[in-house]
Amino acid sequence: MSAGTNQTGGTGSGLVKWIDSRLPIFSYMQKEYAEFEAPKNFNWFWNFGAILTFMLVLMIMTGIFLAMQYTPHTGLAFDSVERIMRDVNFGWLLRYLHANGATFFFIAVYIHMFRGMYYGSYKGPRELLWMLGVVILLLMMATAFMGYVLPWGQMSFWGATVITNLFSAIPLVGDSIVTLLWGGFSVDNPTLNRFFALHYLFPFLIFGVVILHVIALHVTGSNNPLGVDPKGPQDTVPFHPYYTMKDSVGLAVFVTIMAAFVFFAPNFFGEPENYLEAAPLVTPAHIVPEWYFLPFFAILRSIDFNIWFIDAKLAGVLAMFGAIGVLFILPWLDKSPVRSAKFRPMYKWFFWILLLDCIILGYVGGKPTDDAVFAGAAWFKIIHLGYITTFWYFFHFLILLPLLGIFERPKPLPKSISEAVLGGGTSGAAATAKPMEKA
Template sequence: MSDGHSTYKPTTGIGRWFDTRLPLPRLVHSSFIVYPVPRNLNYAYTFGGILTIMLASQIISGVVLAMHYAPDTGLAFNSVETITRDVNSGWLLRSLHANGASFFFIAVYIHICRGLYYGSYKSPREFLWVLGCTNLLVMMATAFIGYVLPWGQMSFWGATVITSFFSAIPVVGDWIQHLLLGGFGVSNPTLNRFFALHYLLPFLLVGVVTLHIWALHVVGQNNPTGIEVKSKTDVVDFTPYATVKDAVGIVAFLFFFAYFVFYLPNFLGHPDNYTVANPLKTPAHIVPEWYFLPFYAILRAITFNVGPIDSKLGGVLAMFSSIAVLFLVPWLDSSKVRSAVYRPWYRVFFWIFVANALFLGWLGSQPAEGTYVTMSQLATFYYFAFFLIVMPLLGLIETPRPLPRSITEAVLEKNASRSKADTHD
């Protein structure tokens, strides 16, 4: 078993010459071949690789689409239709890019939930978690402005509604709104700004992802037990063990992705967005893309004033706080045990949190009226209570299950339990 240091040895003269000047093969070898990973990683840990594949897919398809797209309010909608109907394989590129955004968020939400469940944010991985949250923030900004580019009804009115909330911010709100819009309403300057930002931000995301991977290689991979590596028997080489598992997970994920691309290309889109934007006709119900619906429900849940903060500003603060609180998770969780596998009460509250997030997503798709508002307020309360009340207090009062002495012991116990169950069967 390797200790993680590169054992790469060039076998040719050109290889040795290159290695002494730019040791890129050595870097790849030490980072992705002999890099030690815990031997008990499960398929929940394949979503890092899945996200890397999805990011590459989004950038490649997006660059090609940009070659045919016209960022002009009079041409944008028809240019998207032209891409779909007249450009060679344009229908495939558009379907890959549009559905890729949804599957990108599916993967990142599962990745975040895995981190919360196994405590991947705890020391010494705080900065790794913060970089991951930064990735989420950049992704959300990129997806929002990209949703405006097709210039359909929901694109236009979604941009109108969301950018209007910036005006609620004291002092600088109007300035931020006008900067984003390029004027006093969603118009041609807005579309040009959003197109430029949508093209730029994915490359910024690549930079942050690179830092995220670098930080991961510095502190090492967490694992389902939450126990740090104690000996060489606790780890295996990244290749072939982790790469094969990642490959299986990626293929399975891409299978579902391909099903939507080829058979349900418009299933995740809103019907109103297949109609050209009309500033004189407001849709009956304005909603963002599905992956923003939980945050949209939180935004609309604040229907009351709190002192000098009116409901509009309160909603904006609640929405941004629902993302900002993720950055604080490493310092909110007071438990010394990482993994929820050994934290029975935390595990219960965690799965309630997941169900609550899905419930918020459904509420975000419903009209902001009647009992939907009340349910949104209750669900919003639990969303914040999980981070601000449950995490700090539960770590002080919960009695965790006994931890195994090492990763190897945990693996052997698990295998022994399986063998015993198979024997009884």
């Protein structure tokens, strides 16, 4: 879009103007994406929203072409995937892009979320923007889980069996829910069919929620690494060309790294067991989910004891969903008036500890619970590490964050973005002096 907006809101000339005066999509794009004022101090972590948008489109496109060759039937699914790999023109590329794409989609979404946590982007007035993000995360998880079942390999089948069975822990209605999910009395053809139908549908739901996410973003404006609101035009730049260029560079780097895996190590994130066709009578020795589910899987397994009257299995399921539930209420758990961790000396440390905790949870989720953590200390097992890291996860959100809001003494905030960017130092004003006011 090169042309500017005219006084009636129309854009450009000729056909564009004709369309725009009837359906103002061009002037909308101009206003919301080209002229949109964004803080001038974004760092590279602000690239991930654009990267995620690209990944969502890539996943939908490759998925649609895969679906043209895939057969959702227990007797044919595995072979249809092999056929895609061997006989369909560029089928291998489509499949490897889609499978590795899921991994890179999750890498990007986790970086995007931790960015939000570090810089306090979930705080007012962006609470709803954050919560829509958590809805997207849940939808992404459901989509990825059902997609993994489709190739009908051993891990597809057994992963689906283990995870769907979790719902049986729900009192009274649990078994009926599982029967409904399965469409029968075990994971079988009806299960594969409904998972295929939903796996096709959910990305479009995600697309819808992403639109709401971005609308919410454009109402509040973006946060930035300092967490202070722009005070005027001196603190912002138009999105185009500044951030369209920066986003393009970031995207190119990200896609290059992904391409390295797609072309040179396409099965790096895969599970060898899934190259064996599903066999309901042969249980694999270790049933592990994909890496991006491992921290949640670790939390599920770490609650292997009853909590009061709640049975261990149900408690594990509740803890697993609770791990995402705490993210929903995060804006209200963190009471500190300062957004960015740059100015929060204690929070900054606990942020890094939480990140480490999540990585260890991922490690725990991928190991058998009875294994020793260190070769020399057989008494210290993976399950013990799971207890500690699960405890810390909830302790961080439910206890530490509310307390930090009371006891932490933040550093002084800069008066404005320009002042900090141009090296004017900080104002010396108390950090708690209305740090989250609107510009």
